[in-house]
Amino acid sequence: MRLTDFAFAPIPEAAETLRGEVRAFLSREMRDIPPVVRADSWMGYDTAFSRKLGAAGLIGITMPKRFGGREAGAFARYVVSEELLAAGAPVSAHWIADRQSAPLLLHFGTPAQQERYIPGIVRGETCFCIGMSEPNAGSDLASIGSRAVREREGWVLNGRKIWTTNAHRSQYMIALVRTGGGGDDRHGGMSQFVIDLAAPGVTVRPIRDLSGGEHFNEIFFDDVALDGEALIGTEGKGWAQVMAELAFERSGPERFLSSMTLLHTLVEEVGAEPDALQAFHIGRIGARIVALRAMSLSVTAQLDRGGDPTWAASCVKDIGTALEQELPEIAQLLSAGEPRVDSGSDHEQVLAYLTQLAPSFSLRGGTREILRGILARGLGLR
Amino acid sequence: MRDMFEETAERVLGDLVTPETLVAAESGAWPEALWSAVEENGLGLAAAPEALGGVGGSWHDAFVLVRAAGRHAAPVPLAETILVNWLLGLAGLDAAPGAATLAVGPGRLVDDVFSGTLADVPWGGQAGHVLTRSEDSFVLLSCADAKSTAALNTAREPRDTLVFAEARPVAAAPVPVHFPPDALLLGGAMIRSAQIAGGLGRLLDTAIDYANQRVQFGRPIGKFQAIQHQLAVLAEQTALASAAAEMAFASSARGPCPEAIAAAKSVASEAAGQGAAIAHAVLGAIGFTYEHVLHFTTRRLWSWRSEFGSQAVWAQDIGRRLCRQGESGLWAAIIATAPASASKG
Numbered sequence: 001m002r003l004t005d006f007a008f009a010p011i012p013e014a015a016e017t018l019r020g021e022v023r024a025f026l027s028r029e030m031r032d033i034p035p036v037v038r039a040d041s042w043m044g045y046d047t048a049f050s051r052k053l054g055a056a057g058l059i060g061i062t063m064p065k066r067f068g069g070r071e072a073g074a075f076a077r078y079v080v081s082e083e084l085l086a087a088g089a090p091v092s093a094h095w096i097a098d099r100q101s102a103p104l105l106l107h108f109g110t111p112a113q114q115e116r117y118i119p120g121i122v123r124g125e126t127c128f129c130i131g132m133s134e135p136n137a138g139s140d141l142a143s144i145g146s147r148a149v150r151e152r153e154g155w156v157l158n159g160r161k162i163w164t165t166n167a168h169r170s171q172y173m174i175a176l177v178r179t180g181g182g183g184d185d186r187h188g189g190m191s192q193f194v195i196d197l198a199a200p201g202v203t204v205r206p207i208r209d210l211s212g213g214e215h216f217n218e219i220f221f222d223d224v225a226l227d228g229e230a231l232i233g234t235e236g237k238g239w240a241q242v243m244a245e246l247a248f249e250r251s252g253p254e255r256f257l258s259s260m261t262l263l264h265t266l267v268e269e270v271g272a273e274p275d276a277l278q279a280f281h282i283g284r285i286g287a288r289i290v291a292l293r294a295m296s297l298s299v300t301a302q303l304d305r306g307g308d309p310t311w312a313a314s315c316v317k318d319i320g321t322a323l324e325q326e327l328p329e330i331a332q333l334l335s336a337g338e339p340r341v342d343s344g345s346d347h348e349q350v351l352a353y354l355t356q357l358a359p360s361f362s363l364r365g366g367t368r369e370i371l372r373g374i375l376a377r378g379l380g381l382r
Numbered sequence: 383m384r385d386m387f388e389e390t391a392e393r394v395l396g397d398l399v400t401p402e403t404l405v406a407a408e409s410g411a412w413p414e415a416l417w418s419a420v421e422e423n424g425l426g427l428a429a430a431p432e433a434l435g436g437v438g439g440s441w442h443d444a445f446v447l448v449r450a451a452g453r454h455a456a457p458v459p460l461a462e463t464i465l466v467n468w469l470l471g472l473a474g475l476d477a478a479p480g481a482a483t484l485a486v487g488p489g490r491l492v493d494d495v496f497s498g499t500l501a502d503v504p505w506g507g508q509a510g511h512v513l514t515r516s517e518d519s520f521v522l523l524s525c526a527d528a529k530s531t532a533a534l535n536t537a538r539e540p541r542d543t544l545v546f547a548e549a550r551p552v553a554a555a556p557v558p559v560h561f562p563p564d565a566l567l568l569g570g571a572m573i574r575s576a577q578i579a580g581g582l583g584r585l586l587d588t589a590i591d592y593a594n595q596r597v598q599f600g601r602p603i604g605k606f607q608a609i610q611h612q613l614a615v616l617a618e619q620t621a622l623a624s625a626a627a628e629m630a631f632a633s634s635a636r637g638p639c640p641e642a643i644a645a646a647k648s649v650a651s652e653a654a655g656q657g658a659a660i661a662h663a664v665l666g667a668i669g670f671t672y673e674h675v676l677h678f679t680t681r682r683l684w685s686w687r688s689e690f691g692s693q694a695v696w697a698q699d700i701g702r703r704l705c706r707q708g709e710s711g712l713w714a715a716i717i718a719t720a721p722a723s724a725s726k727g
């Protein structure tokens with residue numbers, strides 16, 4: 001097998017049968033959600049929607065039954081995820097917990113941690129955010145400075161996190177912080193903790209993005225007391241745990257479907273008889289989505305087998321975000337409508353929204369340059 | 383069977399497709415030793431049913447063979463022969479002996495004799511048989527019965543014109559009823575997608591080796607981020623083309639799947655141009671010489687991307703379909719392209 005092979009991985013029949021269930025749920029619950037809200041998709045925050053989805057048994061479906069899950073495989077989760085994204089469902093309130101936090105806790109957490117956090121995630125009630133970047137540690141994540149120091153049974157945390165999506169409306173953060181000196185190993189001495197964002201000493205300050213929206217935040221930790229149960233996994237092994245987690249973050253369908261609403265409104269705008277230029281560009285986007293989906297399913301199979309798809313996941317994310325960034329460019333090229341804010345047609349509003357959001361696609365979850373560095377290392381160039 | 387196919391193809395083509403073979407083929411010599419080895423190993427019969435003289439592999443398994451044919455720039459109609467024998471099998475006809483090729487048309491079978499001018503036929507002047515179509519029939523003809531006019535693509539691979547005047551077919555059978563009308567064009571586009579994926583893989587390997595060896599400014603050029611990121615993009619394009627092409631094969635178990643093949647050829651054709659440009663940029667002047675082997679692959683990619691429909695032809699095909707289905711059918715149309723495990727066979 002070569003790195004670039006991405007062997008075809010069909011969706012198993014058992015997972016495919018979930019599709020009808022998800023669509024039935026969506027046709028009930030999405031009826032009144034307009035396109036401009038759908039354009040938010042995995043950035044769209046709606047606790048009521050997430051709770052309904054949890055009650056329908058569609059969150060945390062890979063989790064053990066004792067925690068409320070279905071013990072289903074990675075493909076089942078894939079089918080649910082892509083149907084939610086394709087419909088533009090507001091999934092942000094549970095997305096990160098479902099995608100990363102619950103699997104992380106299941107893999108590295110203690111039985112007590114699992115018991116405490118996973119059932120709430122599965123019910124769609126508990127919102128998690130992921131604390132990685134700091135003011136002086138963005139792409140260079142290994143240079144983080146927030147530090148937890150041992151004190152009696154627990155730890156005391158000081159430092160800052162920034163660009164943390166949903167911190168202002170999450171109950172918990174899973175943060176990567178320093179617990180020791182790295183020594184010669186830049187990636188040593190880091191650990192992951194669950195932090196209760198309501199705890200004394202935690203300050204969350206939303207940061208307005210360029211469109212005026214509030215998705216990400218700056219978080220301050222001033223002598224935050226963490227009990228012994230806050231550490232996830234092994235002290236000092238935080239870096240390796242985070243890297244394993246990133247494969248989930250980078251390979252999923254949100255890396256090429258989060259602009260689907262714009263493709264929907266564009267197709268509606270263009271109508272049933274596209275001219276040659278419109279047909280070419282819409283078809284080109286469609287072909288790339290189809291190909292990326294094949295790649296993403298192949299990564300899902302690797303995850304399902306317990307493989308390490310770091311390289312493949314980075315590949316999917318880099319191609320996927322490039323596609324998502326192209327879509328607003330192409331949409332404005334092909335239709336007469338101009339981008340409009342708080343006014344104009346559905347298409348014009350979705351176009352304005354995604355045009356402004358697009359720069360973030362290749363920043364969040366690892367920049368284009370970081371991903372290409374990972375690819376180059378895998379190719380034997382670094 | 384996939385692993386066995388891949389291993390056999392790597393061995394046979396790896397040993398016998400040498401730069402000397404490629405140079406000789408460019409001046410019109412038929413690579414006899416190579417083709418004999420292909421036949422001895424049954425590579426051209428991989429996806430034809432055993433009952434009809436084939437090896438009995440699945441069409442999905444044949445993907446790795448066609449990709450390997452592209453990877454090694456095999457200067458013989460191996461991909462075409464695999465395709466033709468698979469199509470003959472689906473139509474209930476015996477596999478064709480020797481090298482086979484295909485022609486999209488046009489031509490007509492009337493009163494058991496075939497007449498027509500078939501253009502752009504890969505190795506038309508050298509293959510034994512050509513598969514074409516007359517209305518609802520597949521028609522297998524002997525190339526020796528045609529008047530052949532030579533034409534060459536950018537890699538100097540034969541793309542001949544065959545003129546048949548009242549030729550008696552070797553075999554004919556109804557096109558399976560569930561086949562799309564442009565099954566031969568789709569079949570050709572499908573094999574070219576896989577060959578492009580293979581060719582891109584070869585470019586990637588060649589460019590990485592070169593970048594790790596060539597020293598400038600005191601270090602291998604592969605240590606420069608500008609080069610690393612270009613090669614990362616080449617790897618991405620290779621992966622995208624390969625995944626799309628394999629999906630097309632996997633979706634076509636019962637016959638060419640128009641949606642998946644259109645996506646594959648559109649994606650692969652775009653990747654071919656980008657990938658060739660990156661490989662040439664990384665290899666610099668040496669890669670622009672005839673002496674270096676790079677051009678055996680890049681010149682093929684520059685033709686394969688146009689053959690059996692360019693990127694635009696297939697992208698427009700998809701675009702028109704998506705627009706016709708409209709907003710409500712968009713997602714269903716996108717996911718219909720890849721089969722779930724239940725729908726195979």
